[in-house]
Amino acid sequence: MGQISLKGIKKSFGAVDVLKGIDLEVGDGELVVFVGPSGCGKSTLLRMIAGLDQPTAGTIAINGTDVTPRSAADRGLAMVFQSYALYPHMSVRQNMAFGLQNTRMARAEIDARIADAARLLEIEPLLERRPGQLSGGQRQRVAIGRAIVRRPTAFLLDEPLSNLDAELRVSMRAELSALHARLGATMVHVTHDQVEAMTMADRIVVLRAGRIEQVDTPLNLYNRPANLFVAGFIGAPGMNMFGATMARGVARLEGGPEIDLGGLPLPPSGAVTLGIRPQHLLLSEGVEADLTAKVDLIEALGSETVVHATLNEGAKLLAVLPGQPALARGDVVGFDVDPAMVHAFGADGVRLAGF
Amino acid sequence: MSRVSAFLFRRRGGKGWHWTDVVTFGWLFFGVIVMFGPALWLIMSSFKSPAQLAEFPPTALPYESRTVVVEGYDKPLPLFIVTDEAGTRTLAEVRRVGTTAQMVDPANSGEIQRVNIANRVPDRQVGFAWDNYVQPFLAFDFMLYLKNSVFVTVVATLITLLTNSMAAFALSKYEFRGRNAVMLTVLATLMIPLSVILVPLYSIISAVGLFNSLWGVILPTVATPTGIFLLRQYMLTIPDELLEAARMDHASEWQIYWRIVLPLTAPALAVLGIFSVVWRWNDFLWPLIVLSRKEVYTLQVGLNTYAGELNVQWHFILAMTVVTMIPVVIVFLFLQRFITTGIAGSGLK
Amino acid sequence: MPASMPMWPRPWLPPAETEGIVAQLKQMAGAVVTAPLGWAARAIDPPLRLWQRLTGTGGMAAFFLLPNMAIFGVFVLLPLVINFAYSMTTGGALFLSDREYVGAAQYAQLLDCDDYTDPSTCAQDQFWTALANTALFVVLQVSLLIVTATITALILNRELRARSFWRAVFFFPVLLSPVVVGLIWRWILQRDGLLNAMIIPMGLDPVNWLIERNWAFAAAIGVTIWAHLGFYALILLAGLQAIPKDLYEAAEMDGTKPGRVFWRITLPLLMPNLLVVIVLALIRAVQVFDEAFVLTGGGPGTATLFLTQYIYEVGFASLLKNPGLAAAASILMGAVLVVLTLIQLAISRRNEKKGKLK
Known part of the structure; x- marks a missing residue:
């Protein structure tokens, strides 16, 4: 069992409010990712779950028991730190044994658990080495191993992949997901990398400035972002945003072009923000394109092509086109918009009802 | 020799001899003579017999008179090289009367020859008066002083390391009310050397019954602000995440200190330990005040007392000065680079 | 620090x-x-x-x-x-x-003088003698010490082979105990000692180094410099080594003469370290005791009687112990040390700030 529930968590450092009321339920066996820009409070939240920081207000319960007043040691959780925090003066084996010895576990049991974890993580040949003699990826595994041997109620991972190089990060990401599937344990993972969040999470918690913006599965976040912030944060490259005015089912973008959004449940009039993902812009075949833009820059990636362009009205536009279309800088091209792929947000930035 | 000088003189850059090069090597060789010379002279002198020490001008090396056992005489007789009208020969002295010495030929012991003492020089060989080193331990209390010094040094250093590291841990890894006040107090006491509080400290030591006790020497010296600063500065470089990881690992705060922070502070502890050993071994003024009975003297106080006696027995004092110097020289030889980088990094002494 | x-x-x-x-x-x-x-x-x-x-x-x-x-x-x-x-x-x-x-009476007694230029007219003539001696000692010893330490550091900072050996040569006496230092030099400077044996062949008359007032005072200065030179040279050397090499290379490209390089580049950049070293040396010199005490015992007469020894004598060693007077004297000395330490802390803090700006 590893169910965590947060109620009304607030945290202030002096006059600065870092968290402004967080309510969240993490189910047993779930892999939840906290994501958000730096300074959003995601690491602070994780540290409070761990017991390393105390909330200013609110309660933290694990499996229904209020653990708010308990110290970090007594919550039965394990944490993997951003810097791994391996004890540099102990061997890998001692690093993994340290926490178990502190609970006065029998020696044979300790050895068995270390052997299990080492086999699982394929670090058996490294057991007698010191952390200083390991590569970044190996240290990462040891840090995870140290958490695994504890058999914790839940794993807390604080940006565990951010110190790895790009290639290693991708493979460790996959390994962590596989490990989660295998252990079936609750994991709370903090990252600022939305790709990491999308690929690993059962559910993503998007945080900004101390508040939860949205909690949902990765695809729901992508397909139905609850507000402008989530829409801009999830998905790469970022979503194109256009200010527009509605009139009789037709959206008039600032400066001229009109897109017929007939049939969509949009308000008959008023100001909205339209969001279109770069992947959802299609190169127009016909003469009548929804949007006409002049190409500024082309990034050909082979499988797809990223086009930076400027609308006639001066707004910037980004399109990701499949394949290798024959385009050159300075070309004027037309883009079609599939109304079904358009996101619309009200003046307050919240997704319009009915979408 | 030329290879040694070629090694020492080779400069990394430049070709000809600039005047600054001349100054450089002039200063360096002057330095070798002035810095090493006195200690070397001390060591050589410490092996000389009292008679040799009284000689002026002194010889560089210690000598001892050659002696010979001559038939018919109980004690070995000193040998002299006699040069007069009868030629040069080696004779043994039986006794001396005024300016005339009665001497015998060791090979022909029956015949006494009378020789003017101006016509002879002692027959000597390089020899070491080890007795200078043996006697103080047997006949005087030096063994006791040595024991006291070792006790003071070891105990004071251990207490210093333990208490300073504990305080440094609290001051570097905890947020608590009054931390700045404590830091400020520690900082302020940097300004109060022992010499300023001699009188009241003496009365406190007496009041708690530590006068003439080695603990009276040890305790006032162990709470060094320098040690706290050095260790705290080092502990600040230990990432807090390590401590948090240990807390997650169910470690108590004491275990965090003892099993995580202390081992990681080992380099700084080593530096403080070395310095503490040197400081406590060399302490003089405070032991001089607290210790007034010979049984509790440390080496430094004992040495000074002997050197202050009316009839200064230099042959013993020089030898014991060398003995007092030995531990520090050993520390220096083995840990020289460790110490010098330590000073350069911290300005600690 | x-x-x-x-x-x-x-x-x-x-x-x-x-x-x-x-x-x-x-x-x-x-x-x-x-x-x-x-x-x-x-x-x-x-x-x-x-x-x-x-x-x-x-x-x-x-x-x-x-x-x-x-x-x-x-x-x-x-x-x-x-x-x-x-x-x-x-x-x-x-x-x-x-x-x-008695209130401030003991301070008054210490400071009571008919003529402040002449210690013998003071109520506590020994205190004033010690004060005057200490002042002269501080000025002479610190200035000589700083000059020699700077020269040593400059020379050790050159591109020498076996630099750590040379550095060890100058550093070696730093670890010796004051008693050992005092005794070594007492042995060398005594009437029939090594120094006289060395100067007689040069045609000079032997000198009773520790018995003649001025020579004894000079000996106290020389011996304390001998014992501490290496420590200050080491700190200055660390300061010199922190000066970026490319500054010197740039000066060389410009054809700057060595003297000018020293005054215009080395000295200004070494100044922060130099200030710290000067204040440290001052703090130490004010408290001078051990080496001088073993070397001369304050003599001849009171020629090398310094403040700390005065406090020691008045408070502990003399037949008529006067702890109150010794305490008053030590507070006066402490006041000087507090001022010096505050200066030193201010300098180090300024250096630290400058270092951070870089």
Whole structure:
């Protein structure tokens, strides 16, 4: 069992409010990712779950028991730190044994658990080495191993992949997901990398400035972002945003072009923000394109092509086109918009009802 | 020799001899003579017999008179090289009367020859008066002083390391009310050397019954602000995440200190330990005040007392000065680079 | 100073060939030392866990601070307070309750002089002699010490082979005990000593170095410089090595003469270290005692009587002990030291700030 529930968590450092009321339920066996820009409070939240920081207000319960007043040691959780925090003066084996010895576990049991974890993580040949003699990826595994041997109620991972190089990060990401599937344990993972969040999470918690913006599965976040912030944060490259005015089912973008959004449940009039993902812009075949833009820059990636362009009205536009279309800088091209792929947000930035 | 000088003189850059090069090597060789010379002279002198020490001008090396056992005489007789009208020969002295010495030929012991003492020089060989080193331990209390010094040094250093590291841990890894006040107090006491509080400290030591006790020497010296600063500065470089990881690992705060922070502070502890050993071994003024009975003297106080006696027995004092110097020289030889980088990094002494 | 200590340098490691022996020794020492220590550390863990549970981390901080602060309070802070009480009471008694309150009378007595240029007209002529001697000593010793230490550091900073050997040469006396230093030089400077033996062949008359007033004073200066030169040279050397090499290369490209390089580049950039070293040397020189005491015992007469020795004599050594007077004198000396230390802290703090800006 590893169910965590947060109620009304607030945290202030002096006059600065870092968290402004967080309510969240993490189910047993779930892999939840906290994501958000730096300074959003995601690491602070994780540290409070761990017991390393105390909330200013609110309660933290694990499996229904209020653990708010308990110290970090007594919550039965394990944490993997951003810097791994391996004890540099102990061997890998001692690093993994340290926490178990502190609970006065029998020696044979300790050895068995270390052997299990080492086999699982394929670090058996490294057991007698010191952390200083390991590569970044190996240290990462040891840090995870140290958490695994504890058999914790839940794993807390604080940006565990951010110190790895790009290639290693991708493979460790996959390994962590596989490990989660295998252990079936609750994991709370903090990252600022939305790709990491999308690929690993059962559910993503998007945080900004101390508040939860949205909690949902990765695809729901992508397909139905609850507000402008989530829409801009999830998905790469970022979503194109256009200010527009509605009139009789037709959206008039600032400066001229009109897109017929007939049939969509949009308000008959008023100001909205339209969001279109770069992947959802299609190169127009016909003469009548929804949007006409002049190409500024082309990034050909082979499988797809990223086009930076400027609308006639001066707004910037980004399109990701499949394949290798024959385009050159300075070309004027037309883009079609599939109304079904358009996101619309009200003046307050919240997704319009009915979408 | 030329290879040694070629090694020492080779400069990394430049070709000809600039005047600054001349100054450089002039200063360096002057330095070798002035810095090493006195200690070397001390060591050589410490092996000389009292008679040799009284000689002026002194010889560089210690000598001892050659002696010979001559038939018919109980004690070995000193040998002299006699040069007069009868030629040069080696004779043994039986006794001396005024300016005339009665001497015998060791090979022909029956015949006494009378020789003017101006016509002879002692027959000597390089020899070491080890007795200078043996006697103080047997006949005087030096063994006791040595024991006291070792006790003071070891105990004071251990207490210093333990208490300073504990305080440094609290001051570097905890947020608590009054931390700045404590830091400020520690900082302020940097300004109060022992010499300023001699009188009241003496009365406190007496009041708690530590006068003439080695603990009276040890305790006032162990709470060094320098040690706290050095260790705290080092502990600040230990990432807090390590401590948090240990807390997650169910470690108590004491275990965090003892099993995580202390081992990681080992380099700084080593530096403080070395310095503490040197400081406590060399302490003089405070032991001089607290210790007034010979049984509790440390080496430094004992040495000074002997050197202050009316009839200064230099042959013993020089030898014991060398003995007092030995531990520090050993520390220096083995840990020289460790110490010098330590000073350069911290300005600690 | 420690307060401004940068990241700790890499510790020195023994050469590879000794590693095996060192490891073995370590293991043996480790077993002997850590076994009982580890046992003790484990034994006190359970009560400490309980304490931690009861008082939280604040209580633990107090626990860790307690031993040091208790010793500190009893043997440093308390004496400091009592010192003032002593300085305002008189008599030979040790306990304050048995002493007679006299207010500032003892300070007045110390400072009472008919003619301040002549110590013999003062009520406490020894104090003024010691004060005058100390002042002269501080000025001469510190200036000579700083000049020689700077020259040594500059020379050690050149591109020398075997630099660590030369550095060791100058550093070696720093670790010697003051008693050893005093005795070594007493032996050399005595009437039939090595120095006289060396100057007679040069056609000079032998000098009774430690018996003639001026020579004894000079000897005190020379010997203390000999003993401490290496320490200050080492700090200055570290400062010199922190000056970027490319500055010198740029100056060389411009064809700058060595003298000009020293005055325009080295000295200004060394100034922060130099200031710290000067104040440190001042603080030490004001308290001069050990080496001089062993060397000359304050003599001949009072020619090398310095303040600390005065305090020692008045408070402890003389037949008519006067702890009150000694306390008053030590407070006056302490005041000077506090001012000097504050200057030093201000300089190090400024240096630290400058360092951060870079």
